[in-house]
Amino acid sequence: MKKFKISKTSIKKFFSYFNPKRTRKLNRSMGGDLALFVLLLLFGTFSAYPLIMTASNAFKPLDELFLFPPKLLPRNITFDNFRDLSELIGNSWIPFSRYFFNTILITSLGTLGHVIIASMAAFPLAKYRFPGRSIFFTLVVYSLMFAPQVTATPNYIIISKIGLIDNPSAIILPAIASSLGLYLMKQFMQQIPDDLIESAKIDGASEYRIFFTIIMPLVKPAWLTLIILLFQRLWITDGGAFIFSEELKPLSYALRQIAQGTIERAGTIAAVSFIMMIVPVTFFIVSQSRIVETFSHSGMK
Amino acid sequence: MAAAKTVVNYQSTWFQRLIRDIKKSKHYYILMAPFAILFFTFTIIPVIMSLGISFTYFNLLEPPQFIGLDNYTKMFLEDDVFIIALKNTLILAVVTGPVSYLLAFVFAWLINELGPKLRSFMTLIFYAPSISGNAFLMWLIIFSGDIHGYANAFLINFGFISDPILWLKDPQYMMLVIIIVQLWLSLGVSFLAFIAGLQSVDKTLYEAGAIDGIRNRWQELWFITLPSMKPQLMFGAVMQITTSLAIAQVSMQLVGFPSVQYAGHTIVTHLIDYGTVRFDLGYASAIATILFLIMITTNLVVRKILRRVGE
Numbered sequence: 001m002k003k004f005k006i007s008k009t010s011i012k013k014f015f016s017y018f019n020p021k022r023t024r025k026l027n028r029s030m031g032g033d034l035a036l037f038v039l040l041l042l043f044g045t046f047s048a049y050p051l052i053m054t055a056s057n058a059f060k061p062l063d064e065l066f067l068f069p070p071k072l073l074p075r076n077i078t079f080d081n082f083r084d085l086s087e088l089i090g091n092s093w094i095p096f097s098r099y100f101f102n103t104i105l106i107t108s109l110g111t112l113g114h115v116i117i118a119s120m121a122a123f124p125l126a127k128y129r130f131p132g133r134s135i136f137f138t139l140v141v142y143s144l145m146f147a148p149q150v151t152a153t154p155n156y157i158i159i160s161k162i163g164l165i166d167n168p169s170a171i172i173l174p175a176i177a178s179s180l181g182l183y184l185m186k187q188f189m190q191q192i193p194d195d196l197i198e199s200a201k202i203d204g205a206s207e208y209r210i211f212f213t214i215i216m217p218l219v220k221p222a223w224l225t226l227i228i229l230l231f232q233r234l235w236i237t238d239g240g241a242f243i244f245s246e247e248l249k250p251l252s253y254a255l256r257q258i259a260q261g262t263i264e265r266a267g268t269i270a271a272v273s274f275i276m277m278i279v280p281v282t283f284f285i286v287s288q289s290r291i292v293e294t295f296s297h298s299g300m301k
Numbered sequence: 302m303a304a305a306k307t308v309v310n311y312q313s314t315w316f317q318r319l320i321r322d323i324k325k326s327k328h329y330y331i332l333m334a335p336f337a338i339l340f341f342t343f344t345i346i347p348v349i350m351s352l353g354i355s356f357t358y359f360n361l362l363e364p365p366q367f368i369g370l371d372n373y374t375k376m377f378l379e380d381d382v383f384i385i386a387l388k389n390t391l392i393l394a395v396v397t398g399p400v401s402y403l404l405a406f407v408f409a410w411l412i413n414e415l416g417p418k419l420r421s422f423m424t425l426i427f428y429a430p431s432i433s434g435n436a437f438l439m440w441l442i443i444f445s446g447d448i449h450g451y452a453n454a455f456l457i458n459f460g461f462i463s464d465p466i467l468w469l470k471d472p473q474y475m476m477l478v479i480i481i482v483q484l485w486l487s488l489g490v491s492f493l494a495f496i497a498g499l500q501s502v503d504k505t506l507y508e509a510g511a512i513d514g515i516r517n518r519w520q521e522l523w524f525i526t527l528p529s530m531k532p533q534l535m536f537g538a539v540m541q542i543t544t545s546l547a548i549a550q551v552s553m554q555l556v557g558f559p560s561v562q563y564a565g566h567t568i569v570t571h572l573i574d575y576g577t578v579r580f581d582l583g584y585a586s587a588i589a590t591i592l593f594l595i596m597i598t599t600n601l602v603v604r605k606i607l608r609r610v611g612e
Contacts, residue, residue, distance in 0.1 A: 028414075028518060036411050040423065043408065047485065048426050050439040069458075070451060121336035130326035131319055136337065143344050144539050145600040147547030149569045150593045151347035153576045153585045154354065157361070158342060177339030180490070207328040229490070232432045241577050252434075276434030281425075284432060288421055295490075296497035299532020300539065 051277065058082070058274035062267050081271035088258060088268060094246050096254070103251035106168050107234045113176040114230045115223050118185050123211050125182075126189035127197060137186070141300070143179040156241060170242035175234055181226040187297040188222040189215065221290035228291060232280045252276065348593065355587035360580050372587035383588070385563045386571040389476065390546060393567065394599075396480055398545035401487035405537060408488065409495035410522070424496060431489035440482045440555060444468035472564030475556045479565055482551050487544065491537030498533030502526055527610050534610065538603050546596050549573065568592050 052072060057065060058081055060074040089096035124130065125137055155174060164170040192215065200210045238253040255272040258265065284291070313321075323330075355372055357365035376383050412423045430437070443451040446467040453465040468474045506525050515521050527534070549569035552558075556565035559574070568588060576585035 032518060033414075036414070040408070040411050043404075044423060044426050047430060047488070050443065050485070051429055051433060051436055053442075054433075054436045054439045066449065069454065117335045117339070121333040124326075124329035124332050128326070128329055130329050131322050133329075136333070139345060140340070142597070143340075145543060146348075146593050146596040147543050147569070149547055149549065149572060150589045150596070151344060151351065152572070153582050153589060154347035154350035155343055156576070157350070157582070158347065173339055174343040177336055177343055179340065179344065182336060182340075207332065211332065228432070232434075236434045256435075273434070273436055273438060277436040280432040280434065281429050284428065285425060288424065292424070292493055292497045292500070294497070295494040295533070296501045298494045298497065298536045299530075300535035301532060 054270065054273050054277055057267075057270035060267070060270070065266050065270070081267035085258070085268045085271045089254070094249075094254075098247055099249060099251045099254040102168065102248060103235065106171050106237065106250055107231060109168075110172045110175045110234045111227045111230045113172065114178060114181055115226050117176055118178070118181040118226060119189075119216060119219065119223075120211065122182055122185035122189050123215055124207075126186045127192075127194070140179045140182055144183060148174075159242060164242075166243055166245050166248060168243070168248065171234070171237055171239065175230055178230060178233075180229060184225055184229075184294060184298055185219065185222050187299065188219055188294050191297055192218055221293045224287040225291045225294040228280065228283055228287065231283065235280060236276065351586045351589045351593070353586075354583055355590045357583045358581075359583040359586075361582060365583065368583070372584050373591075375584070376587055376591070382563050382566060383568075383571055386566045386568050389564075389566055390548070390568045392476060393479065393483065393548050394542075394545045397483045397487060397548070398541055401484055401545065402491065402538060402541045404484065405488050405492040405541070406495050406534075409492055409499055410526070412496065413499040424493075427488045428492060430486050435554075437482055437486055437551065438554065440478070440485075441469070444478050444555070446470055469556050470561055472560075472562045475560060475565040478555060479548065479552050482555060483545075483548055486551065487541070489540065489544070491540040494533045494537050494540075495530070498530035499526065502529040531607070531610060535604060535607055538607055539600055542600050542603060543596060546592070546599065568595075 053070065056071075056073050059077045059079070060071075061076055061078045061080060064071065064074055064076070086096070125133060159165060159170045159174075164173070196214060196218075197210055200214055205213070236252050237250055238256060239249050243249060255276060258268055258272055354365060356367060356369060358368050358371075359365035408423075408427050412420050412427075415423060445451075445453070446465060446469060448454060448457060448465045450465065450468070452468065453462075456462045457465065466474060468478050502525070506529065507521060510521060510525050515524060547569050548567050552560065552565040552567055552570055553573075558570060560566060569592070572585055572588045572592065575581045575588060
C-alpha cells in the first residue's frame, strides 16, 4: 500500500492554490481566466439544461411534470413513467420485445459490419500504394462533403430494384459503407509504424494475417469511434421509407408512436426520451478518452 | 539471362507496368472490395443516377421520360416554395455553419485549459446533445406556445413580454428557434476533432513562443495553436458545412412539416416532400443535384480559405 507522505513540495503545492502570485501558466491573465470560466459556465448550462430536464422529467410524477416554475430535480422520485411505458407496450399488438430485437439486430449487425469492412478497406489505403488508391480515397473525402439526403431518392430506387424493401438490410448495408468511418480509420492506421508490418512480412505472414492479428488489435480506439458514430445513427432509425411491416419496425418507431400521444402521456414520453438518450451517452462516457484519441488523427490536408 | 530480363522490364510500356502493379496488389483489392462495392452502390452510383433522373419525369411506376432542363427551370422560375426553401437553407447555413464552427473551436480551446477530470466532464456536457437521440424534443416544451412553455413563462415572469409568443407557429420566430436548437445540437464530430487536435499540439512550441515575444493567449492562439492544428480545422469545417446545409430533422420535428407559410422549409425538407410524399422523383433528383452542387462548392471554397490560416 502506498502511504501518503507530507513532503515539503506537497505543502508548497497546496498553499500555492491560495496564493494569487503562484506560478501561472505562460501567457495567462487572471481576468481572462475568469471571463473564460464564466463563459464556459453559461454555455455549459445552456447545453446541459435540456438534457437534465429530459432525465429528471422521466422520474417525476405527473403532477410535478406540469409544475411551474419547472423543478430541475424531481421532489418525489417515481418509476411510474417506466411502469406505464411497459404496460402501454404490453398492450400493443406487436410484443415490445420484437421492436427491441429489431433495433438490436440493425444496430449490432450494422456497427459490427461497419467496423470490420471499413477497417479492411482502410488498411491498404493507409499502408500501401497501388493503382486506384488515390482516386478511391479522393472519392471518399468528397463524399464527406455532401449529406446522405442527397442520395436518398436513387438509394430508394436501388434498394427496391435489389429487392431489399421491407428488409433490415435496407438500413444496414448503406450504413456499413459510411465513408466517415473509413476516413477516420484510415487516418488512424497511418500512424502505425511500417516496421511492424515489414517484420511480420519477413516472418512470412500474409496480408490478411497481418491485418487481423497485428493491425486490428492496434486500432481498438478507432473501433470505438466508428461504433459510436454508427450506433447513434442506427439507434434512432425508424425504418424510414424502407421498412413498412409492423413486426420489422425498430424501437425508435414504436417509441415515436407512443410519444405522439396526448398530454396524459407526458410522463411516458419523458421515459421514452430518457431511454433513447441514456444508451448512447453512457457508451460515450465509458469510451470517451479513446474516442478523442482517434480524432487526433482525423486531420485533412 | 538476368540482363535480358532487365532490358524487357525497362522497355515495358506504362500499360504493362500498370497491369503488373494491379496483379501485385491483388490482396489489397480483395480487402477493399466489400466496402468499395457498398460504397459505389449506395453513394457514388446514386449521385450519378440523381443527375440522370433530374432530366426526366419519373414517378417510379412508369418508365422515366426525358424532359430536358424542365425540372430546373420549374425549380427556379415557377416553384416559389423552392425559393423560400433555398433562402431559409442559406440563412441557416450562413448563421449556424460559422457560429457552430467557432463555438466548437472556442469551447474545445477553453476546455483544453482545464484539468483532465473536468475536461472530460465538460466534453461530455457539450458533446452529449448531438448523440442524445430525440432529446432535442425537450425544446418543444421549452418553446411551447402557451404560458407553460419555459421560454414564455420566463419572459412573462421577468416582464419582457405580456402575452405568450407562439414560437413554433409564428413564422417570425421559427427560424430563430431552429437556429438555437441546431446550434445546441451542433457540437459533434468536429468538436471532438478540435479537442484532440489541441491536445496534440507540441507543448514546447508555447515555451519557445513565450521566449520569442508572444505576449498573451490571443497571440499564442493565432501564431502557434491554429497553425499547428490546421488539419483538424479542415476536417471540422467539412463536417460543419455539410451538417449546416442539410438541416431538416430539427425543422420537421419542431415547427412541423410543412411549417406554417413554409417559414421553416429547407432544401432537404423540400426534397423529402417531392421524394417521399409526392413521388415526383425527377424533380426531387433535380433538387438533390442542386443541393449536391451547393455543398461541394461551399466545401471547396472554404477549404481554400482555411489553407491560409496563420500564414
